[in-house]
Amino acid sequence: MTEPRADAPPRIEANGLTKRFSGVTVVDNVSFLVEPGQILGLIGPNGAGKTTLFNLMSGVLKPDAGRLVVNGVEASGLPPHRLARLGLVRTFQLARELDKLTVLENVLLAARTNAGESLTGALFRPAAVRLDERAATERAREMLALVSLSDHESKPAANLSGGQKKLLEMARCLMAEADTILLDEIAAGVAPHLVDEIALLIQRLNREHGKTFVVIEHNIGFIRALASRVVVMAAGRVLAEGSFAHVSANPAVVESYLGQAA
Amino acid sequence: MDAYLVAILTIAGIYIILALALNLQFGLTGLVNFGVVGFFCLGAYASGIATESFHAPFVGGLCVAMVTGAVAGGLLALLSLRLSGDFLAIVTLGFAETIRLIFNNEDWLTGGPKGLLIMTRPVLADYSRSANAWMVLAVVLTGAVLTLALMLRLAGTPYGRVLRAIREDELVPATLGKNVFVYRLQSFVIGSVLMAAAGSLYAHYVQTITPDNFTTPVAILVWMSVIVGGPGNMLGSVIGALVVVTIYEGSRFLTPWLGFLDAEQVSALRFIVIGTVLILVIRFRPEGLLPEPKHTPVVPATRRPALKG
Numbered sequence: 030m031t032e033p034r035a036d037a038p039p040r041i042e043a044n045g046l047t048k049r050f051s052g053v054t055v056v057d058n059v060s061f062l063v064e065p066g067q068i069l070g071l072i073g074p075n076g077a078g079k080t081t082l083f084n085l086m087s088g089v090l091k092p093d094a095g096r097l098v099v100n101g102v103e104a105s106g107l108p109p110h111r112l113a114r115l116g117l118v119r120t121f122q123l124a125r126e127l128d129k130l131t132v133l134e135n136v137l138l139a140a141r142t143n144a145g146e147s148l149t150g151a152l153f154r155p156a157a158v159r160l161d162e163r164a165a166t167e168r169a170r171e172m173l174a175l176v177s178l179s180d181h182e183s184k185p186a187a188n189l190s191g192g193q194k195k196l197l198e199m200a201r202c203l204m205a206e207a208d209t210i211l212l213d214e215i216a217a218g219v220a221p222h223l224v225d226e227i228a229l230l231i232q233r234l235n236r237e238h239g240k241t242f243v244v245i246e247h248n249i250g251f252i253r254a255l256a257s258r259v260v261v262m263a264a265g266r267v268l269a270e271g272s273f274a275h276v277s278a279n280p281a282v283v284e285s286y287l288g289q290a291a
Numbered sequence: 292m293d294a295y296l297v298a299i300l301t302i303a304g305i306y307i308i309l310a311l312a313l314n315l316q317f318g319l320t321g322l323v324n325f326g327v328v329g330f331f332c333l334g335a336y337a338s339g340i341a342t343e344s345f346h347a348p349f350v351g352g353l354c355v356a357m358v359t360g361a362v363a364g365g366l367l368a369l370l371s372l373r374l375s376g377d378f379l380a381i382v383t384l385g386f387a388e389t390i391r392l393i394f395n396n397e398d399w400l401t402g403g404p405k406g407l408l409i410m411t412r413p414v415l416a417d418y419s420r421s422a423n424a425w426m427v428l429a430v431v432l433t434g435a436v437l438t439l440a441l442m443l444r445l446a447g448t449p450y451g452r453v454l455r456a457i458r459e460d461e462l463v464p465a466t467l468g469k470n471v472f473v474y475r476l477q478s479f480v481i482g483s484v485l486m487a488a489a490g491s492l493y494a495h496y497v498q499t500i501t502p503d504n505f506t507t508p509v510a511i512l513v514w515m516s517v518i519v520g521g522p523g524n525m526l527g528s529v530i531g532a533l534v535v536v537t538i539y540e541g542s543r544f545l546t547p548w549l550g551f552l553d554a555e556q557v558s559a560l561r562f563i564v565i566g567t568v569l570i571l572v573i574r575f576r577p578e579g580l581l582p583e584p585k586h587t588p589v590v591p592a593t594r595r596p597a598l599k600g
């Protein structure tokens with residue numbers, strides 16, 4: 030796996046990102062850095078603009094202003110598939126499972142290289158297709174095992190419970206072999222014993238494989254346990270930034286968010 | 292009777308190709324193409340003009356039809372695929388009507404409403420009428436079988452999985468690094484090429500084409516074939532086309548028993564019957580006669596499936 034080099038560029042460099050919806054500024058001049066190997070917590074009250082910020086970082090929405098640099102590459106305004114290829118993948122707050130595909134197929138889709146996914150490959154390179162698909166299937170099963178979904182692999186994804194769909198999002202993300210993973214409330218709706226497992230999994234992927242994470246979560250314990258740095262958003266702006274201890278001592282943060290969440 | 296059977300099978304073969312092409316676009320990729328008949332018409336005229344005005348052999352006409360279909364499909368896709376599904380539906384519908392009107396009015400090229408007479412046939416030499424009919428049938432069925440093989444291959448590989456993912460929710464494959472637009476473009480263009488090829492086969496089979504052969508009912512029959520057979524299931528489209536064409540063409544055998552109806556009423560009755568079949572399928576078997584096949588993994592699962600949940 031990709032060990033971050035000492036001189037590696039930041040995974041994500043956001044500079045003045047701004048997004049307006051019909052005149053309302055939902056993300057307002059947000060700047061921050063995500064360094065390789067970091068687990069960055071992103072917290073803030075409902076409607077703070079966290080998910081919108083993820084949408085800007087993953088190319089799902091185009092910023093009205095500001096710059097985005099991913100792994101040292103200018104990425105402002107790139108479409109989602111280009112950002113994914115730069116090594117940045119995300120999960121969705123409302124799980125977007127592909128209903129009619131099986132759980133295994135949902136994960137297989139995320140394979141990074143698969144000869145059978147190109148038209149010419151599918152038609153003219155049967156041996157390569159078979160080889161890649163075998164390797165992908167074995168890897169996809171490992172990913173499903175990591176999120177305890179192995180027993181469900183042949184079900185249509187529509188038949189999973191809400192929590193399981195979130196786990197499927199996680200498995201799909203891991204399958205994509207990205208350097209940077211954006212998790213949008215991955216633990217919400219997931220059974221409590223699995224939440225702990227996910228936290229351990231994130232920690233392990235971070236330590237052993239050098240994966241970088243940005244984690245949106247309302248579960249403050251989850252953030253405290255995982256995040257090496259925390260960015261607090263409120264009303265579209267960055268309210269505070271620093272270690273968990275640092276931001277949770279900030280009166281403005283306590284007032285706008287932690288006071289009610291705790 | 293023999294001749295009728297050959298005729299019905301030939302028409303069925305052509306509709307099978309059309310239905311398979313639409314199934315690739317709609318059933319697998321979720322692209323709503325209401326302009327099926329436009330591509331069919333374009334292929335028929337392109338092929339007919341190539342063979343009659345430019346003396347190309349049948350195979351040359353077929354190739355011209357396919358290239359024309361590719362260009363038209365590509366242009367239409369570039370115009371509308373980036374936009375919403377509804378937009379594509381309207382653009383393709385407009386395209387089909389535009390094509391028909393152009394061919395109706397450009398008499399110098401197409402013979403206009405009088406029609407285009409096509410002497411070139413996809414047969415070896417002039418044998419008897421019935422031998423010719425069998426040879427045309429063989430050519431059409433070969434085309435249908437090749438199309439089916441291509442579709443089964445595309446649907447069964449990871450390529451088809453990406454198309455189905457786009458159909459379900461395009462944002463997911465996009466955020467996983469798939470270029471959704473390229474896949475949609477490919478799917479739409481391959482479908483267009485096949486529809487135009489079907490048009491070429493049709494033109495050289497019926498030998499006189501007029502713009503009236505290419506009106507909306509043709510597209511309705513193709514859509515019904517896909518819906519009844521089961522969107523996403525290629526064999527379903529074959530069965531769906533057979534069912535729809537049998538009802539549509541077979542109804543002429545009932546005419547003797549329907550003496551109290553005139554010809555126009557009989558032809559209206561066909562659509563009533565097909566419409567009823569469609570309603571029954573949608574009501575009682577919305578996934579179609581053959582539902583989308585379950586895709587089995589290339590490596591069998593090692594562990595036992597869960598007993599619970």
Ligand SMILES: Nc1ncnc2c1ncn2[C@@H]1O[C@H](COP(=O)(O)OP(=O)(O)OP(=O)(O)O)[C@@H](O)[C@H]1O
Binds near residue numbers: 073075076
């Ligand atoms: N597509 C959209 N069009 C209009 N307004 C939007 C859109 N998406 C989000 N918003 C608005 O932007 C604001 C920020 O939403 P966002 O989903 O980013 O918040 P969030 O911090 O993720 O909240 P939560 O914690 O509830 O998930 C909200 O007021 C929301 O209503």
Ligand SMILES: [Mg+2]
Binds near residue numbers: 079080081122213
């Ligand atoms: Mg959110």
